[in-house]
Amino acid sequence: MFRFVGDPIENMLGQERTDADxxxxxxxxxxxxxxxxxxxxxxxxxxxxxxxISFRQGRPVVEVLIERLPATLELAFISALFAIxxxxxxxxxxxxxxxxxxxxxxxxxxxxxxxxPTFLIGILLIYLFAVELGWLPSFGRGDTVQIGWWTTGLLxxxxxxxxxxPAITLGLYxxxxxxxxxxxxxxxxxxxDYIRFARARGLSERTINFKHALKNTxxxxxxxxxxxxxxxxxxxxxxxxxxxxxGVGLLFIDSVQFVDIPVMAAYLMFISVMFVAINLIxxxxxxxxxxxxxxxxxx
Amino acid sequence: xxxxxxxxxxxxxxDRHGVFQATKNVNLTVNRGEILGIxxxxxxxxxxxxNAVMGLLQSPGRIGQGEVYLDETRLDTLxxxxxxxxxxxxxxxxxxxxxxxxxxLETVESQLVExxxxxxxxxxxxxxxxxxxxxDQVGIPDPEQRISQYPHEFSxxxxxxxxxxxxxxxxxxxxxxxxxTTALDVSIQAQILDLIRDLCRExxxxxxxxxHDMGVISQTADRVAVMYRGKLVEIGDTKQITQNPxxxxxxxxxxxVPPSNMRIDRFQHVGFGKEGGGLKEFDLNNHWLGQGRSxxxxxxxxxxxxxxxxxxxxxxxxxxxxxxETHAVRDVxxxxxxxxxxGIxxxxxxxxxxxxxxxxxxxxxTSGQVVFEGLDLLARPKxxxxxLTKRQIQxxxxxxYSSLNPRMRVENIVAEPIIVNNLAxxxxxxxxxxxxxxxxxxxxxxxxxxxxxxFSGGQRQRISIARALASRPRxxxxxxxxxALDVSIQAQILxxxxxxxxxxNLTLLFISHxxxxxxxxxxxxxxxxxxxxxxxxxxxxxxxAPQHSYTQDLISLMPxxxxxx
Numbered sequence: 001m002f003r004f005v006g007d008p009i010e011n012m013l014g015q016e017r018t019d020a021d022x023x024x025x026x027x028x029x030x031x032x033x034x035x036x037x038x039x040x041x042x043x044x045x046x047x048x049x050x051x052x053i054s055f056r057q058g059r060p061v062v063e064v065l066i067e068r069l070p071a072t073l074e075l076a077f078i079s080a081l082f083a084i085x086x087x088x089x090x091x092x093x094x095x096x097x098x099x100x101x102x103x104x105x106x107x108x109x110x111x112x113x114x115x116x117p118t119f120l121i122g123i124l125l126i127y128l129f130a131v132e133l134g135w136l137p138s139f140g141r142g143d144t145v146q147i148g149w150w151t152t153g154l155l156x157x158x159x160x161x162x163x164x165x166p167a168i169t170l171g172l173y174x175x176x177x178x179x180x181x182x183x184x185x186x187x188x189x190x191x192x193d194y195i196r197f198a199r200a201r202g203l204s205e206r207t208i209n210f211k212h213a214l215k216n217t218x219x220x221x222x223x224x225x226x227x228x229x230x231x232x233x234x235x236x237x238x239x240x241x242x243x244x245x246x247g248v249g250l251l252f253i254d255s256v257q258f259v260d261i262p263v264m265a266a267y268l269m270f271i272s273v274m275f276v277a278i279n280l281i282x283x284x285x286x287x288x289x290x291x292x293x294x295x296x297x298x299x
Numbered sequence: 300x301x302x303x304x305x306x307x308x309x310x311x312x313x314d315r316h317g318v319f320q321a322t323k324n325v326n327l328t329v330n331r332g333e334i335l336g337i338x339x340x341x342x343x344x345x346x347x348x349x350n351a352v353m354g355l356l357q358s359p360g361r362i363g364q365g366e367v368y369l370d371e372t373r374l375d376t377l378x379x380x381x382x383x384x385x386x387x388x389x390x391x392x393x394x395x396x397x398x399x400x401x402x403x404l405e406t407v408e409s410q411l412v413e414x415x416x417x418x419x420x421x422x423x424x425x426x427x428x429x430x431x432x433x434x435d436q437v438g439i440p441d442p443e444q445r446i447s448q449y450p451h452e453f454s455x456x457x458x459x460x461x462x463x464x465x466x467x468x469x470x471x472x473x474x475x476x477x478x479x480t481t482a483l484d485v486s487i488q489a490q491i492l493d494l495i496r497d498l499c500r501e502x503x504x505x506x507x508x509x510x511h512d513m514g515v516i517s518q519t520a521d522r523v524a525v526m527y528r529g530k531l532v533e534i535g536d537t538k539q540i541t542q543n544p545x546x547x548x549x550x551x552x553x554x555x556v557p558p559s560n561m562r563i564d565r566f567q568h569v570g571f572g573k574e575g576g577g578l579k580e581f582d583l584n585n586h587w588l589g590q591g592r593s594x595x596x597x598x599x600x601x602x603x604x605x606x607x608x609x610x611x612x613x614x615x616x617x618x619x620x621x622x623x624e625t626h627a628v629r630d631v632x633x634x635x636x637x638x639x640x641x642g643i644x645x646x647x648x649x650x651x652x653x654x655x656x657x658x659x660x661x662x663x664x665t666s667g668q669v670v671f672e673g674l675d676l677l678a679r680p681k682x683x684x685x686x687l688t689k690r691q692i693q694x695x696x697x698x699x700y701s702s703l704n705p706r707m708r709v710e711n712i713v714a715e716p717i718i719v720n721n722l723a724x725x726x727x728x729x730x731x732x733x734x735x736x737x738x739x740x741x742x743x744x745x746x747x748x749x750x751x752x753x754f755s756g757g758q759r760q761r762i763s764i765a766r767a768l769a770s771r772p773r774x775x776x777x778x779x780x781x782x783a784l785d786v787s788i789q790a791q792i793l794x795x796x797x798x799x800x801x802x803x804n805l806t807l808l809f810i811s812h813x814x815x816x817x818x819x820x821x822x823x824x825x826x827x828x829x830x831x832x833x834x835x836x837x838x839x840x841x842x843x844a845p846q847h848s849y850t851q852d853l854i855s856l857m858p859x860x861x862x863x864x
Contacts, residue, residue, distance in 0.1 A: 193399035200353055200394075201414045201465060202387030212402050219404075291449040292403060 029055070042265070051269075052262035056255065061266045065248060070150045071141055072240070072247030076233045078154075078163055079171030083232070084225060087175045091182025092217075096209055098187060106179075113176035118235060122169040122242035129165060137162050139244035170239040174228045181224055186217040219290050226282030230275040301328035302505050303352070303473050308365035310347050310356065321347040321360065322529045329473060329505040334496065336508045336520030336537065340552070340785035341756075343526040345509045349475040351375070352507075353392055354382040369473065388418040391466035395478040397458035401450035407434075407461055408446040411468060418469035433464040438494060456487035463494065470502065477509045484646040485812065489856040492519050511785065513556045514815070514858025517541045525549045541860070555790035557815035560861040562839065565797065566790035566819075587723070587732050588739070588771065588803070600634040601774060601806050602641075602658070607631040607667035609653055609830075627653045628664070629830040635774075635823070640800065640807040642821030642838065644814060644853075650830040651810045655776045658808070659694050671774065690720060693767035697779040699759035703751040709762055710734060710747030716769040736765040740795060757788030764795065768803075776808045781816065793820060814857040818842055826850045 026032050030041060045052060051061040090110075094103045113121075130138035142158030144151045153159025189195060190213055198208050240249035248267055255263040287293045305327040312319045322344040329335045337345045350356050352367055352374065367374040369389060374382065394400040402410060411430035415421060421429060427446075434442035437460040450458055459479065466474055476495065480488040496519055499506050508520055516523055516537065523540040525533045525548065533546040544550045555566055609628040628650045635641040643651045656662045658669055660676065669676040674688050696702040703712055713733035716722075723729040730747075737746050740761040751759060760780060767775055777796065781789035793816065800807055809820050817824060818838060825835040826849065834847040845851045 193394055193396060194402045196355065197392070197394055197400040197462070197465070198402070199355055200386055200392035201468070202383050202385070202417060203413070204383065204417075207413070212405070215404050216402065290404065291406075292451045 029053075046269075051266040054255075054260055054263050056258045056260045056263070061262045064251065064263065065266055065270065066149060067151075068246060068248045068251045070152060071245060072233065072236055072249060074152065074154060075163060075166055075170060075239070075245060075247060076229070076236060079167040079169075080174070080229050080232055082167055083171035083174035083178055083228070087178025087225075088182050088221075090175075091179040092186060092209070092214060094179070095183045095186035095190065095217075110176040110179055113172045114180075118169060118173065118238045119242050121172055122165070122239060125165045125169055126242070136165055138165075141246055166239050166243045166245050169242070170232060170236060173235075174225075174232060177228060178221065178225055181221055182217055185220055186213060189213045189216045192216075215289070219286070222282055222285050222289065226278055226285070230278045233274050234271050302331050302370060303327075303329040303507075304366075304368040305348070305352065306366045306368070308348065308351065308367065309363040310344070310351050310360060311363035312360045314359075318363075320363070320529055322351075322526075324365070325526075325529075325531045327507075327524055327531070327534070329507060331472070331505050332499060332503045333522065334499055334506045334508055334520045336510065336516040336523040337526060338510060338513060338516050338523055338552075339526035340511060340787060342528065344529040345526050346477050349392065349477050349507060349509055352473075352475060353386060353390060354379070355386075355392075387414060387466075387471065388469045389471055390473045390475065391469075391471040393459075393462055393466050393474060393476040393479045396482045397455055397462050398482065400462050401458060403450055406447055406449055407453075411446070411461075411465060414465055414468040429468075430464075433467055434461070436467070436498070437461070437464045438490075439464075455483055456490065459483060459487075459491055460494070463491075463498070467498065467502070471504065473505045473507070474499075475507045475509070478511070479508070480515060481510065481512065485814065485853060485858075486646065486856050488515070488858070492858075495519065512858060513541070513553065513786070514559065514860040517860055518858055525552065552787060555787040556860050557790075557793075557813075557819045558861060559815040559818065559857055559859045562818055565794050586735070588735070588768070599637050601637045601672060602635040602808070603668070603670040604634070604654075604658075605632050605668040605670075607654070607657060607669065608665045609650075609657060609662060610665045627830050628657065631667070631827075631830075631832055633825055633832065633835055635806055635808060637773075637806055638800075638804050639822040640809050640820050642809045642811065642817045642824040643827060644811060644817050644824060645827035646812060646853075648829075649827040651812075651827050652778055653830075655694065655778045655808065655810055658776060659692060660689075690770045691773040692776065693770055693772035693774070694776045694778065695760070695763050695767050695780045698783055699756050699763055700783070702763055703759055703766075705751050707750070708747065709737065709749055709751060709754075712751070712762065713737060713747070713765045713769050716766065720770060722769075722771065733765070733769065736768055737762070739768070739799075740765045755788075756784050757792060760784065760788075760792055761795070764792075764799070768799070772805070774806045774808070776810070778810045779812070780809075782811065782813065789816070796820070814842075814853065815860065826853065 023032075030038060033041070042052065049062065051065075053059065054061050054064050057064060090106055094106055097103050116124075126138045129136045137158070140162060141153045142160070142162035143156040144153045144159055145155045153163060190209075195208060195213055198212050203212075236245075236247060237249035237252060239245065240247045241253050244250065248270065252264060252267045254260075255267070305325060308325045308327075309323055310321045312321055325344075325348060327335065327337075327348070337348065339345045347356070347360070350360075351362055354374065354377070356362070362375050365375070369385070372385075374385070377385070401407070408427065408430060411433065412423065412426045415426040415429050416423065419426070419429070431442045431446055434446055439445055439457060439460050445453075450461070453461060463479075479495065480491050483491060492515060495506070495508075498504065508516070510516060520537050522535065523537050524531055525540065525544075525546065527548045533540065533544065533549045535545075540549060541553065544553055557566075607628055608626070608630060611625045611627055612623075631650075631654060633641070643654060645651045653662065657664045658671075658676070664677065671692060672688055674685055676689065680686050680689060703709075707715075710730055710733045713736055714726075714729040717729040717732055718726060723732055734744070734747050738744070742758060742761055742765075746754075746758075746762075751762065754762065763780075775796075780796070781792050784792065796807065797820070799805060807820070809817070811817055811820075821838040823835065824838045824841045825832045826841065826847065827833070828849050834841065834845065834850045836846070841850060842854060845854050
């Protein structure tokens with residue numbers, strides 16, 4: 001199957017190479033072993049925490065990934081925060097005021113968020129805020145601060161400015177999705193019997209909307225949102241490319257171009273682990289929010 | 300002066316075609332400690348009155364005309380916030396379905412305390428103490444412990460008690476109860492009605508009891524208002540309304556209620572401005588429907604059920620925790636004689652519908668035998684004749700709204716079994732037979748060309764019956780065929796089933812929770828509880844001299860609506 005993606009040796013050695021160099025390197029990397037043996041070696045190393053050596057950089061893959069990870073996680077975290085905060089707020093607003101010009105405006109604009117592709121939104125934002133207005137940087141991560149092995153851009157002004165556009169680009173689609181989900185769930189909950197009964201007991205609209213209705217709305221919203229957070233990390237590839245954000249997504253794209261197979265494999269494994277971990281957290285949250293599940297589990 | 304005074308109330312729902320009046324010039328009064336029943340069929344506007352009094356009309360509904368007074372306060376013109384403060388404090392409401400009227404994510408305590416603190420200045424300890432005493436008053440055992448539970452940990456009847464406790468939280472003057480027992484089983488219904496009646500007397504609360512059930516009204520209400528299409532047609536003492544109704548509609552309504560104390564052949568006067576008519580005459584000897592039909596009658600058993608068992612297993616959970624087994628049907632045996640109606644009665648969860656599904660093969664039994672005309676229905680059919688025999692069992696479902704394909708024309712729905720089973724020479728012939736069947740169930744000539752949504756619930760149930768007849772069945776299973784319908788429509792459908800049974804020599808398996816209906820329909824009755832048959836016998840015998848203690852309880856608890864002579 002490596003034949004389909006090209007020969008990494010071609011890229012690793014320059015023009016000035018001898019056949020002996022090629023053979024030596026190929027043997028050193030184990031690329032001349034049979035496919036099954038290579039796979040076995042990969043698995044055996046992987047369970048011991050060794051994901052191989054990057055063909056491009058010549059350093060252990062784990063080290064390369066860990067170095068890039070904070071950038072991606074910070075970007076994903078900020079954009080998820082943005083998506084959830086505004087998604088829920090706007091969703092609740094449009095559900096409570098189901099008829100109003102602002103609701104209609106929000107819903108119309110949200111259609112744009114759903115239908116425009118991520119890279120186009122990114123480019124439009126760069127054009128408006130970086131090129132025309134010059135308020136925000138168009139690429140990179142700004143200044144970073146080192147805390148142990150973690151580098152953070154959230155503690156410097158330039159780092160904070162740099163994360164705004166990529167976070168919006170990455171989170172916009174999720175935000176509109178969460179908003180529409182919250183809106184439809186909440187309108188359904190607001191028509192339910194227990195909300196009518198709460199009104200009949202004279203509870204104030206605020207208690208009804210935010211105590212009784214919102215919590216019930218969140219039960220199904222948590223599932224979808226959790227799944228979406230997984231895809232925020234996965235979709236970061238496109239955003240990171242557009243903004244030249246030095247995260248794992250950009251690393252992956254570079255590795256694809258360079259046929260850096262160990263890095264690609266490690267990245268894909270990392271994404272899978274993230275998905276599984278997020279789903280686990282979602283399931284636990286579910287139990288915390290919904291008492292009906294707690295009893296089921298106790299039996 | 301009356302405590303609650305509704306004067307000349309007209310409620311309007313504007314829509315594209317103009318303004319629909321849900322109620323027209325209704326006058327009602329309720330006194331302290333009095334229960335006023337409002338009775339009527341669906342669409343009569345009875346629930347709307349309650350919502351209007353509460354100031355909770357659903358948009359775009361509005362009060363077009365009239366006044367509502369509670370003591371000296373005029374309610375209908377109060378600003379929203381002032382009205383909100385009266386809700387729960389002066390007027391409270393009880394809803395129909397206890398399963399959906401409590402917030403599933405909050406404990407009973409939090410919902411009670413929240414309401415009490417809102418209306419009474421008791422402090423949080425005082426509010427909790429009051430919450431516990433309320434639960435005690437509505438008859439919930441162990442209120443100290445149970446108050447911290449979530450709604451799903453209560454049974455349906457217990458939840459309705461919690462709802463009543465919530466309604467009583469701030470000692471209201473008036474309670475509006477909208478079908479408070481319709482979703483409950485007979486034995487629970489009797490308890491809740493007793494509770495409501497006692498609380499009204501004890502706390503001197505006025506109540507509007509909205510219901511479609513004449514039995515509930517006649518046992519609970521002091522006075523009754525009868526509504527028909529938004530108009531108040533008659534109001535009077537309960538005894539006068541039930542024994543000596545004056546208005547034609549009241550008479551028709553009362554004659555459509557299955558009496559609990561006797562069996563009548565047919566329901567009379569069921570057509571007050573509604574659908575219905577006589578059966579269309581067919582010569583069955585020449586018609587398709589009459590072919591392949593025998594007129595044999597008698598004691599020969601058409602269906603035999605022996606030692607039937609069904610165990611449902613819930614799938615095992617995460618980390619191999621064991622799944623829960625539910626024994627839905629346990630060692631059930633009975634026989635149904637040709638041409639008779641065999642009834643299975645029981646409360647929800649008794650396994651009566653599961654039996655219907657086992658016979659029709661929707662579920663597979665865990666063990667036991669089902670023999671229809673000598674054919675073992677659980678065995679794989681060996682010949683085309685076996686398949687033909689199986690097809691003679693047909694089913695009519697409870698909910699006429701979800702059992703018809705909304706995208707098919709009615710005549711195609713009815714013709715489908717004929718075409719699929721090759722019972723007619725051609726498609727055109729099948730359609731023409733379908734039209735005849737629709738006439739047989741008293742639908743007009745144009746019915747076949749329309750789609751199901753154009754029909755009312757009763758008409759849809761007629762379509763379901765026509766579809767069941769399209770396979771030329773000898774055996775019809777009716778699973779709660781009328782429990783989603785109004786009483787007058789129920790009477791028509793029951794009449795229709797009786798007529799069809801007589802003309803086509805059908806055998807019926809009739810499943811219901813409604814004892815008075817069973818008394819009208821069945822020759823034999825089996826009483827079920829927790830998946831077991833506790834008593835089987837002749838229908839009149841069961842009602843007159845029930846043997847098993849559970850049957851005796853059921854019969855003593857059923858809402859009695861007795862007819863003289």
